Amino acid sequence: MLPDTKAAPRYPLVIVGAGALGLNFAARLAAVGPVALIARSEARAAELRAGVQVGDAIFRPQAFGPDSLPAADWVIVLVKTYDTAAAAHTALALRPRGVVSLQNGLVDDVLRGVCGSVPVGQGITTEGAFRDGAGVQPAGAGETLLPPGFEAVAARLQEAAIAARVEPQIAAARLAKLLMNVVINPLAAIFRVPNGAVLEPPQRPLFDALLAEAWPVLRAEGLALDEAAARERVIAVARATGANRASMLQDVLAGRRTEIDAITGSLLALAERQGTELPTHRAVFALVRVIEAAGRA
Numbered sequence: 001m002l003p004d005t006k007a008a009p010r011y012p013l014v015i016v017g018a019g020a021l022g023l024n025f026a027a028r029l030a031a032v033g034p035v036a037l038i039a040r041s042e043a044r045a046a047e048l049r050a051g052v053q054v055g056d057a058i059f060r061p062q063a064f065g066p067d068s069l070p071a072a073d074w075v076i077v078l079v080k081t082y083d084t085a086a087a088a089h090t091a092l093a094l095r096p097r098g099v100v101s102l103q104n105g106l107v108d109d110v111l112r113g114v115c116g117s118v119p120v121g122q123g124i125t126t127e128g129a130f131r132d133g134a135g136v137q138p139a140g141a142g143e144t145l146l147p148p149g150f151e152a153v154a155a156r157l158q159e160a161a162i163a164a165r166v167e168p169q170i171a172a173a174r175l176a177k178l179l180m181n182v183v184i185n186p187l188a189a190i191f192r193v194p195n196g197a198v199l200e201p202p203q204r205p206l207f208d209a210l211l212a213e214a215w216p217v218l219r220a221e222g223l224a225l226d227e228a229a230a231r232e233r234v235i236a237v238a239r240a241t242g243a244n245r246a247s248m249l250q251d252v253l254a255g256r257r258t259e260i261d262a263i264t265g266s267l268l269a270l271a272e273r274q275g276t277e278l279p280t281h282r283a284v285f286a287l288v289r290v291i292e293a294a295g296r297a
């Protein structure tokens, strides 16, 4: 039998997850070089190739489904956190040099569990985008921080004018982002309020309690902010994004599953490992679960 000489195309960068942020990144990257997008199914990949609205323009990505995967040098994972394991299996099948997540919450253990000896890491991004019908809209530029080892990914993002850099203290940066997310996201989702309102009554006492419970746990894990600085940072983010709807609120309003497991769930897991109880976080975790179930019933 003749060997199969039809090798899969190889891309310097591949994004797994063609949602709000994945499409937003891919459209900007495609303007300066080759980038592939991996969708959940072949049908969705075909739809995307036909054209999808991203901002003001129609973007025709080089999109693939799970049965026709290309090869990749580097992979960025941008699925919702509950889809991380499936996306990691797809990422591994791309035979990459490394896999980096820019998801919220803490997911690097999941990636590591699937990817074995392939280097994995989790960065953070404050870029914003949201789904708008069948397309996506950018919601403001931000900054993307990558773990050491992912310099090549940072360089690609920079070429596309996406503010990105390798952050040596990425673990501390991730914990600071987790602190924002565990305090602001569940309150916004439970009370159905924009971010700024979590600082006001009647949400404010819960905001203070969530912050006071989370800080010592995250500090013990390597958060590089003292309590006053941490408080200032969370308040500043809530104010600066005051009119925005947190992603967890958007999920609740759309009847979608939230990322509460990877956000508050990750904090509760860290606390349990430290032998600490976080009653307010446990309560908001349970409430978001109930709201999710009611919205999806």
Ligand SMILES: NC(=O)c1ccc[n+]([C@@H]2O[C@H](COP(=O)([O-])OP(=O)(O)OC[C@H]3O[C@@H](n4cnc5c(N)ncnc54)[C@H](OP(=O)(O)O)[C@@H]3O)[C@@H](O)[C@H]2O)c1
Pocket: 016, 017, 018, 019, 020, 021, 022, 038, 039, 040, 041, 044, 078, 079, 080, 081, 083, 086, 087, 090, 102, 103, 104, 105, 125, 126, 127, 128, 129, 130, 131, 139, 247, 259
């Ligand atoms: N959007 C933002 O502004 C923002 C900012 C910072 C961080 N983040 C984080 O980035 C991550 C992605 O957020 P997002 O807003 O872009 O979510 P999203 O719009 O829901 O996009 C996720 C995409 O991943 C696809 N997907 C799911 N499983 C897959 C798989 N196994 N293989 C390939 N594709 C798969 C989904 O397909 P289906 O549509 O078929 O489910 C969906 O299109 C989240 O962790 C979020 O917290 C988002």
